[in-house]
Structures are given as C-alpha cells and as structure tokens.
Amino acid sequence: MILFLIRKILWAAATLAVASVLVFAALEIVPGDPAQVMLGINATDDAIAALREDLGLNKPALERYFSWIFGLLQGDLGKSYTYSVAVRELVADRITISLPLALLALVMSTAIAIPVGLYAATKRGSIADTTIMAVTQVGYAIPNFWLALLLVYILAIWLQLVPAGGFPGWDGGLVPALKALFLPAVSLALPQAAILSRITRSALLDTMGEDYIRTARAKGLSFRATIWKHALRNTMIPVLTILGLQFAYLLAGTIVIENVFYLPGLGRLIFQAIALRDLIVVESAVMMLVATIILINLVVDLAYLWADPRLRHGRP
Amino acid sequence: MKQFLKTAMHNRSFATGIVITCFIVLMAAVSFIWTPYDVTNLDITAKLKAPYGSHWFGTDHFGRDIFSMIMVGARNSIAVALAAVIIGVGIGVPVGCWAAARGGQLDEVLMRGNDVVFAFPSLLSAAMIAAVFGPGAINAIIAIGIFNIPVFARLSRGAALTLWPRDFIMAARAAGKNKTRITIEHIIPNMANVLIVQATVAFALGIILEAGLAYVGLGTQPPTPSWGKMLNEAQTMMSFAPHMAVIPGLAIVISVLGLNLLGDGLRDVLDPRLSRKRD
Numbered sequence: 001m002i003l004f005l006i007r008k009i010l011w012a013a014a015t016l017a018v019a020s021v022l023v024f025a026a027l028e029i030v031p032g033d034p035a036q037v038m039l040g041i042n043a044t045d046d047a048i049a050a051l052r053e054d055l056g057l058n059k060p061a062l063e064r065y066f067s068w069i070f071g072l073l074q075g076d077l078g079k080s081y082t083y084s085v086a087v088r089e090l091v092a093d094r095i096t097i098s099l100p101l102a103l104l105a106l107v108m109s110t111a112i113a114i115p116v117g118l119y120a121a122t123k124r125g126s127i128a129d130t131t132i133m134a135v136t137q138v139g140y141a142i143p144n145f146w147l148a149l150l151l152v153y154i155l156a157i158w159l160q161l162v163p164a165g166g167f168p169g170w171d172g173g174l175v176p177a178l179k180a181l182f183l184p185a186v187s188l189a190l191p192q193a194a195i196l197s198r199i200t201r202s203a204l205l206d207t208m209g210e211d212y213i214r215t216a217r218a219k220g221l222s223f224r225a226t227i228w229k230h231a232l233r234n235t236m237i238p239v240l241t242i243l244g245l246q247f248a249y250l251l252a253g254t255i256v257i258e259n260v261f262y263l264p265g266l267g268r269l270i271f272q273a274i275a276l277r278d279l280i281v282v283e284s285a286v287m288m289l290v291a292t293i294i295l296i297n298l299v300v301d302l303a304y305l306w307a308d309p310r311l312r313h314g315r316p
Numbered sequence: 317m318k319q320f321l322k323t324a325m326h327n328r329s330f331a332t333g334i335v336i337t338c339f340i341v342l343m344a345a346v347s348f349i350w351t352p353y354d355v356t357n358l359d360i361t362a363k364l365k366a367p368y369g370s371h372w373f374g375t376d377h378f379g380r381d382i383f384s385m386i387m388v389g390a391r392n393s394i395a396v397a398l399a400a401v402i403i404g405v406g407i408g409v410p411v412g413c414w415a416a417a418r419g420g421q422l423d424e425v426l427m428r429g430n431d432v433v434f435a436f437p438s439l440l441s442a443a444m445i446a447a448v449f450g451p452g453a454i455n456a457i458i459a460i461g462i463f464n465i466p467v468f469a470r471l472s473r474g475a476a477l478t479l480w481p482r483d484f485i486m487a488a489r490a491a492g493k494n495k496t497r498i499t500i501e502h503i504i505p506n507m508a509n510v511l512i513v514q515a516t517v518a519f520a521l522g523i524i525l526e527a528g529l530a531y532v533g534l535g536t537q538p539p540t541p542s543w544g545k546m547l548n549e550a551q552t553m554m555s556f557a558p559h560m561a562v563i564p565g566l567a568i569v570i571s572v573l574g575l576n577l578l579g580d581g582l583r584d585v586l587d588p589r590l591s592r593k594r595d
Contacts, residue, residue, distance in 0.1 A: 011428065018432045023444070146527075153555075248437055255439050271532065
C-alpha cells in the first residue's frame with residue numbers, strides 16, 4: 001500500500017513537471033517577441049527593451065523556466081504587467097471563487113446523481129427507470145452555459161428569486177456569497193449529474209451481475225442489504241474515476257460559467273489577461289488550474305485505496 | 317450494408333439519432349446554396365423580432381434572420397467538431413495501437429503522456445492557444461482535437477490489448493507478418509466498431525465544446541455565424557429578446573442529442589454483447 005502511495009505521488013509530481021514544461025513552452029512559441037506582443041504594435045523600442053529586461057527575456061529559456069518553477073514552488077507567480085501587482089495576489093483572490101464554485105457543483109452533481117443512478121438501477125426497466133434515462137439523455141446534451149442563461153432568465157429576470165450575476169465577496173458573509181454561487185453551481189452541476197447518474201446506474205447493474213452478489217442473495221441476504229453491504233463499494237470504483245475527470249471538467253467549466261454570471265474568478269482573470277495580452281498572468285493562472293486538476297486526480301487515486309481493498313494489500 | 321441498416325433501423329435510438337443527425341447535416345449542406353435570408357444582410361428596421369411569419373425563428377439585434385444563421389452555424393459546428401475528431405483518431409489511434417503492440421516501457425510512457433494531456437481541459441488549452449496566436453476557429457479545432465487524442469489512445473490501446481492474444485492474430489504472426497502490418501490489417505479493422513461509437517460521442521462533445529469556446533470568444537470569430545457566438549450576443553438581450561438565446565441553444569441540444577442517440581444505437585447494433593450488459 002505504501003508502495004502504491006509513493007508511486008502515485010511520484011507520478012503526480014512527474015505529470016506536474018511535464019505539464020509545467022508544456023505551459024512554459026506554449027508561451028515560448030509566441031510568434032515574435034513576447035514583449036512586443038504584450039505591448040502592442042505602437043510600443044517604442046525603449047519600452048520593449050525595458051519590458052524584456054523586466055521579464056528576464058534576455059536570459060536563456062532554461063534559466064527562465066527554472067526561475068519560474070522555483071518561484072511557483074515558493075508561491076511567487078511573477079508580476080502582472082497590466083495590473084502592476086503580484087500575480088499571486090490576483091490568483092489567490094480569484095481562486096477563492098472558482099474553486100468553491102467547482103466544489104459546490106461537484107457536491108451538487110454527486111448528491112443528485114448517485115441516489116438517482118442507484119434508484120434507476122434497482123428499478124431497472126420500470127417507468128421510473130425509463131423516465132430517468134430519458135431525462136438524463138437530454139440532460140447531458142445541454143451545454144452548461146445555455147442552461148445558465150435559461151436559469152438566469154427564469155429565476156433571476158422573471159421570478160427575481162436570485163441575483164442574476166456578480167459576487168458580493170466572502171467578507172459580506174457566507175449566505176450572500178453562497179446565494180451568488182448557487183445558480184452558477186446548479187448550471188454546472190445538472191448536465192454533469194446527468195452523465196454521472198447514467199454511469200452510476202450502469203456500474204451498479206454491472207456489479208449486480210457478479211457471482212458474489214448471487215452468493216450473497218443465495219445465503220438469504222435481502223436485496224437492500226446486498227446492495228448496501230456488497231455492491232455499493234464496488235460500484236464506486238468507476239464512479240470515482242468519473243468524479244475525478246468531472247472535477248477537471250467542472251473547474252474548466254467555471255471559466256465559461258463565470259462569464260455568464262460576471263463572477264470575478266480565475267476564468268474571468270484568464271480572459272481579461274488574454275484580451276490585455278498579459279502572458280505572465282495567463283501562464284500562471286493556467287498552471288494553477290492544471291496543478292489543481294492533477295492534485296484532484298491524485299486524491300481520486302488515493303480514494304481507490306478506500307474503495308478497492310485489493311490495492312491496500314499490495315497488488316493492484 | 318443494406319442488411320445492417322435493416323437491423324439498425326429497428327433500434328429506436330439509432331433510428332431517432334440518424335434522422336436528427338441527417339437533418340442537421342442536410343441543413344448545413346443546403347446553407348451552402350440557399351438560406352431564407354442572407355446572413356450578412358443587416359436590416360435594422362426588422363431587429364429583435366420574435367418568431368413570426370417571414371422570420372420563422374425571429375431576428376437578432378442587427379435584424380439578421382436567426383433561422384438562416386442557425387443553418388450557417390450548423391456548418392461551422394460540424395466542421396470544427398469533425399476536424400477535432402479527425403485529429404483525435406488520427407493521432408490517438410496510432411499512439412494507442414503502438415503502445416499496445418510494443419508494450420513495456422514505451423506503453424507506460426505513452427499512457428502517462430496521456431495523463432498529462434488529460435490535465436489540460438480543452439477550454440484551458442484553447443485559452444492558452446488564444447493567448448499565443450489569437451482566437452479563431454482553428455484554435456477551437458486544435459484545442460478540442462488535443463482533448464480527443466488521449467480519449468482515442470486509451471480506447472484503442474485497450475481494444476488492441478484484448479485482440480493481440482487472439483488466435484487469428486497468432487496465426488498472422490506465425491505467417492511472418494510484422495507488428496505494423498498486423499496492426500493495420502487485423503487490429504484496426506477489428507476495433508472499428510468501438511472507434512465508430514466513440515467518434516460519434518466525441519463529435520457530440522465537440523459540438524458542445526465548440527459552442528462553449530465560441531461563446532467566450534475563443535472560437536469562431538464574427539461575422540461567421542456560430543451557435544455559441546449567437547448565445548453570447550443573446551446574453552445581454554435576454555430580458556426583451558429571449559428567443560435569441562433559446563433557439564441557438566435548442567439547436568445545440570438537438571444536434572448533440574441526435575449524435576448521442578446515434579452513438580448509443582450504433583453500440584447496440586454493432587456490439588450486442590456490450591449493450592445487453594449496459595441496459
């Protein structure tokens with residue numbers, strides 16, 4: 001088990017390292033001079049030279065990469081050229097919106113999908129099951145930002161139940177902040193819940209076909225007890241895998257959803273930075289999101305240890 | 317083929333899916349030669365009209381006919397999603413097959429490389445590409461295509477691994493064929509079913525992703541109509557022209573639903589064993 005843990009952590013570290021090279025390299029291939037790109041075509045030669053010096057562009061790429069990485073490890077993400085503040089402050093500020101939003105959406109989608117999926121599987125073939133399958137089929141064809149627009153129209157503009165957008169900040173108290181994140185989270189969560197409930201359903205159906213389930217039933221265990229004691233944990237393995245992938249998708253999804261609700265999160269920051277051609281901010285913000293995704297996947301891998309006892313006893 | 321279609325049309329998912337998909341493709345094709353109105357034609361006197369007689373789906377804030385824009389937008393969605401699937405299949409399948417054929421460390425390295433790509437959701441790669449090269453439809457294709465690569469690599473590796481120990485592959489090896497030739501002649505044709513199903517699903521996802529990218533301004537640029545862009549423009553006009561947001565969204569949902577149903581149907585028809593297990 002220790003070996004499994006160490007291997008997973010090492011792989012995550014290696015993945016992070018490769019990902020950081022990719023992010024760095026992507027911005028290295030900017031056609032032309034990055035300083036020129038950032039300042040636009042009207043910049044004077046002096047201004048470009050000054051920015052080049054400021055960004056350390058005159059040093060070799062390898063040196064710049066390592067100083068970027070060491071900076072990242074120490075929490076120094078560089079300085080934003082357009083905002084004239086440390087990128088770290090910008091990112092730290094924005095991630096307190098994006099991360100809670102993605103987590104809230106994940107919790108919502110799991111809380112809806114797992115019970116629905118399990119219910120559909122236990123009532124397989126019934127009208128309830130057929131209805132659930134039809135609804136989820138349509139559900140996962142719905143783009144989350146369109147759902148968001150419709151929800152804004154119905155709940156915010158028409159019924160005026162929730163704010164249509166904006167974020168009051170966490171300082172104003174938990175309730176107004178969560179209220180502002182509620183609709184964005186629902187719009188992210190529902191299409192994901194549709195996929196997840198279908199997966200939960202088919203995972204439980206797969207498990208219920210196994211021999212040990214028949215044995216459990218044959219020894220007189222009730223249907224309900226068989227599911228709770230034997231089937232559920234095995235059902236969770238594929239569900240966990242998808243949860244990890246979904247989190248990555250949700251976190252990226254916040255980029256779009258933040259635009260619908262005018263939430264000042266990481267996604268908005270990335271877009272503003274792209275519009276202003278502030279490559280340092282794009283680089284660091286993207287790296288933060290990628291690192292979060294890799295860490296979450298590591299957590300999912302570790303969760304397998306709980307779900308699959310075989311991993312705890314050595315052999316995967 | 318005739319026999320295939322005969323069995324397939326008895327499958328409800330397949331039949332519904334193929335009808336919807338053909339309809340969308342036909343709409344896109346017709347838009348090349350005919351649309352009710354010219355999509356570049358601005359008619360301010362007829363702006364923001366709700367659906368009525370001569371404009372079936374109403375008009376937008378420039379007075380452009382939304383039905384015509386939906387038709388032309390279909391072209392764009394199909395082109396981007398299709399190109400992204402081609403990138404995914406074109407790179408992912410060879411990588412997956414190579415990993416399965418060689419095994420060992422190469423396999424490990426290739427599959428770990430996949431994990432790295434998985435850490436870059438298409439929205440993030442699109443944001444990065446846009447930061448470097450500026451936004452555009454090609455961006456969207458590359459970003460979604462990159463996202464498709466690991467999906468097809470994993471799938472084809474898994475499928476190839478189950479095929480390699482089979483008797484007919486053994487026979488081919490005994491006959492002296494090398495691994496590349498076996499992969500091309502036997503492995504790939506035998507996994508075609510799974511690939512077709514996955515391609516349909518990836519196509520559907522591509523349409524959603526393209527719309528998302530266009531919506532945030534990283535995809536197709538105006539004046540080319542695209543469904544995502546139309547939703548973006550509709551956002552500020554929700555309170556007085558909701559039809560501008562409802563119609564492009566429905567177009568996305570219907571096409572994605574059609575493709576997903578087609579994928580489900582194809583899986584049932586091409587691999588009955590799998591479908592029995594799932595349903």
